[in-house]
Amino acid sequence: MKVSRGARVFRRLAVTAIVLWSLLPILVGVVTSLTPRADVQTSGWLPSHPASTAYSTLINGTAISSSDAGIPSPTDTSSFGPTMMNSATITVLSTIAILAVSILAGYGFARLEFRGSRRLFFVILATLVVPVFTVVIALFRLLSTFHLINTYPGLILVFVSVQAPLGIWLFHNYCKELPREPEEAALIDGCTRWQAFRKVVLPQMRSGIAALGAIFMLAVWGEFLIPLLLASTLDTKPVTVLITEFVGKYTTNYPLVMAAGVMAMMPPAIVALVLNRQIRGVLSGSVG
Amino acid sequence: MSGIVLEGVRKEFAGGVVAVNDLTLEVQEGEFLVLVGPSGCGKSTTLRMVAGLEEVSAGKVFIGGKLVTDEPPRSRDIAMVFQNYALYAHMKVRDNIGFGLKMAGKPKEDVRRRVQEAAEILGITELLDRKPAQLSGGQRQRVAMGRAIVREPAAFLMDEPLSNLDAKLRVEMRAEITSLQRRVNTPTLYVTHDQIEAMTMGDRVAILRDGELEQLGSPEELYERPANTFVAGFIGSPAMNLLAARIHPGAGSDRPEVRFCGCRVPLPEATVDRHPSVARDGPRDVVVGVRPEDTTVATSHQADSLLQVDVIRTESLGSELIAYVRPSEGFIPLAPAIPTVDEASGEAEGASQEPPSGGSTVRQGARHGLVVARLNRLASLQEGEKSSLAVDPERLYLFDADTGNAL
Numbered sequence: 001m002k003v004s005r006g007a008r009v010f011r012r013l014a015v016t017a018i019v020l021w022s023l024l025p026i027l028v029g030v031v032t033s034l035t036p037r038a039d040v041q042t043s044g045w046l047p048s049h050p051a052s053t054a055y056s057t058l059i060n061g062t063a064i065s066s067s068d069a070g071i072p073s074p075t076d077t078s079s080f081g082p083t084m085m086n087s088a089t090i091t092v093l094s095t096i097a098i099l100a101v102s103i104l105a106g107y108g109f110a111r112l113e114f115r116g117s118r119r120l121f122f123v124i125l126a127t128l129v130v131p132v133f134t135v136v137i138a139l140f141r142l143l144s145t146f147h148l149i150n151t152y153p154g155l156i157l158v159f160v161s162v163q164a165p166l167g168i169w170l171f172h173n174y175c176k177e178l179p180r181e182p183e184e185a186a187l188i189d190g191c192t193r194w195q196a197f198r199k200v201v202l203p204q205m206r207s208g209i210a211a212l213g214a215i216f217m218l219a220v221w222g223e224f225l226i227p228l229l230l231a232s233t234l235d236t237k238p239v240t241v242l243i244t245e246f247v248g249k250y251t252t253n254y255p256l257v258m259a260a261g262v263m264a265m266m267p268p269a270i271v272a273l274v275l276n277r278q279i280r281g282v283l284s285g286s287v288g
Numbered sequence: 289m290s291g292i293v294l295e296g297v298r299k300e301f302a303g304g305v306v307a308v309n310d311l312t313l314e315v316q317e318g319e320f321l322v323l324v325g326p327s328g329c330g331k332s333t334t335l336r337m338v339a340g341l342e343e344v345s346a347g348k349v350f351i352g353g354k355l356v357t358d359e360p361p362r363s364r365d366i367a368m369v370f371q372n373y374a375l376y377a378h379m380k381v382r383d384n385i386g387f388g389l390k391m392a393g394k395p396k397e398d399v400r401r402r403v404q405e406a407a408e409i410l411g412i413t414e415l416l417d418r419k420p421a422q423l424s425g426g427q428r429q430r431v432a433m434g435r436a437i438v439r440e441p442a443a444f445l446m447d448e449p450l451s452n453l454d455a456k457l458r459v460e461m462r463a464e465i466t467s468l469q470r471r472v473n474t475p476t477l478y479v480t481h482d483q484i485e486a487m488t489m490g491d492r493v494a495i496l497r498d499g500e501l502e503q504l505g506s507p508e509e510l511y512e513r514p515a516n517t518f519v520a521g522f523i524g525s526p527a528m529n530l531l532a533a534r535i536h537p538g539a540g541s542d543r544p545e546v547r548f549c550g551c552r553v554p555l556p557e558a559t560v561d562r563h564p565s566v567a568r569d570g571p572r573d574v575v576v577g578v579r580p581e582d583t584t585v586a587t588s589h590q591a592d593s594l595l596q597v598d599v600i601r602t603e604s605l606g607s608e609l610i611a612y613v614r615p616s617e618g619f620i621p622l623a624p625a626i627p628t629v630d631e632a633s634g635e636a637e638g639a640s641q642e643p644p645s646g647g648s649t650v651r652q653g654a655r656h657g658l659v660v661a662r663l664n665r666l667a668s669l670q671e672g673e674k675s676s677l678a679v680d681p682e683r684l685y686l687f688d689a690d691t692g693n694a695l
Contacts, residue, residue: 188368190391200376
């Protein structure tokens with residue numbers, strides 16, 4: 001199809017605008033993180049004397065001294081490393097748990113007919129429309145009853161209950177699209193249903209698992225409200241919560257906040273890059 | 289009792305839909321039995337019940353003499369070839385073929401040797417390290433066959449395994465599958481909607497309609513002695529013309545005759561001997577079956593026994609001429625007892641886009657209220673002109689007008 005010159009120019013302008021709109025905040029963050037704290041208010045687009053102080057402060061875990069007498073200083077950055085580790089642990093374990101629940105339930109609803117299965121499936125889907133903030137207090141009370149506040153299992157349970165309905169729905173649709181015959185061939189070839197699922201169905205779902213795994217990983221890594229309420233101790237607090245603590249009441253160390261933001265962005269960016277190939281595989285598969 | 293035995297098997301789906309009703313069938317040791325029928329006749333459901341992929345509502349299934357009605361597929365010692373091959377996309381051809389052996393816990397060396405042997409039989413040794421996505425349709429078909437034969441099962445089940453192949457390859461694979469089956473001598477239940485596949489491959493053919501067995505016999509039996517109008521219309525390509533007719537018992541020494549479309553054909557003695565009632569009883573309505581290949585262009589235009597026709601359309605196939613004609617008088621086309629091309633090909637959805645080869649032209653003919661004649665390629669017929677067709681009285685088929693059963 002021949003595209004007119006005007007349309008081509010318009011398309012390029014539109015793409016450029018979208019890219020700038022998406023990348024500009026990140027660019028501002030990176031630039032600010034490299035600007036000495038004293039120059040933040042005065043420097044232009046680019047710092048005159050770029051400094052990596054904010055990064056070294058975060059990595060070395062240096063305590064920040066109060067710069068203004070009488071004004072409370074932001075949190076000690078020595079927590080940054082542990083909270084990054086917390087984020088990583090929570091994200092990896094939650095993603096595995098969400099995937100496990102979603103894949104098994106999605107496959108079950110797609111393939112196994114049992115009494116009330118359709119009704120149960122719709123009840124689970126209905127929970128998708130419930131915003132987390134409306135149930136977070138109830139969740140807090142529930143977890144507190146079972147002594148799961150400030151614990152990994154507690155956080156993971158909540159992430160699974162929040163994310164799994166979406167996963168079940170998507171994997172249900174994904175499994176519906178998978179041909180039944182290879183699975184049936186495996187049953188005839190000597191597999192039990194579980195073996196057929198593990199040896200034949202699961203490998204067929206590999207690209208879907210990679211794509212949805214990446215989505216869940218990014219969602220859990222970036223989650224703020226749930227850990228803010230349910231993980232307040234250094235043992236469980238993720239980096240998203242810690243970064244907000246760098247914002248002081250009267251003064252804020254912007255380079256530090258931005259550097260923490262940039263560093264917190266790295267793991268999901270790496271995951272997205274690594275899984276990009278698989279995710280593209282899903283999309284190309286979906287159109288034959 | 290070995291092979292595959294179905295005893296009064298019934299399948300009723302939720303909602304009361306009966307797919308298979310009281311089906312009793314035996315595939316004998318080493319036999320190649322083809323289940324054929326139009327879309328929705330229950331043939332695939334029957335095969336899936338034998339495989340254990342579908343629960344049996346009533347009746348019994350035996351494989352290799354063992355009752356397996358309630359056994360899971362893995363305990364039935366069967367191998368199945370699916371319409372879309374059902375290969376494991378993430379495994380190499382070698383692993384696809386050897387998967388069943390591996391699951392059975394065979395030693396690695398044994399698996400390797402038997403996979404190699406199966407690959408040699410099927411001529412796919414050079415493909416063993418490829419993935420299914422890198423194979424053509426015919427190669428995938430061979431891999432699926434390899435996966436079946438390598439296990440040396442008690443029975444083979446094949447569910448329209450040739451539907452996804454092009455016409456030329458289908459003919460080749462037809463011969464390959466039958467020769468392979470004869471070589472391994474394993475009882476085989478083969479499902480197809482294509483009557484040509486059924487006739488060319490099966491030692492015996494079972495024709496199903498609406499979940500019930502219409503007739504079971506050798507291809508010759510089905511062709512020569514169809515049990516009813518359904519079988520008569522299903523077997524043969526183009527399919528048999530079924531026409532409303534009336535039998536008149538002969539007066540005195542005259543032989544009884546059958547009258548249809550304005551012509552009067554005396555029934556041969558052999559036919560009268562087989563059905564003495566046609567001479568004994570009074571005139572009665574029947575359905576007369578005329579196979580397209582049993583017609584010829586008559587040289588005389590006067591004889592009462594000739595069918596006077598208007599030639600509507602002719603199709604030259606090179607080796608023969610297919611003529612669509614409309615009898616000049618008394619023509620009452622019967623509603624086809626078999627599905628139209630569209631219905632029949634609907635079963636192979638997503639597979640071959642070609643209509644099934646079984647009598648497609650006659651179905652078109654029946655739809656347009658025409659009689660089909662399969663004639664010598666040099667037959668002098670012109671579209672739009674009148675002509676006379678002679679039908680071979682020895683080759684007429686008579687059916688009861690009410691029940692459709694053969695007289």
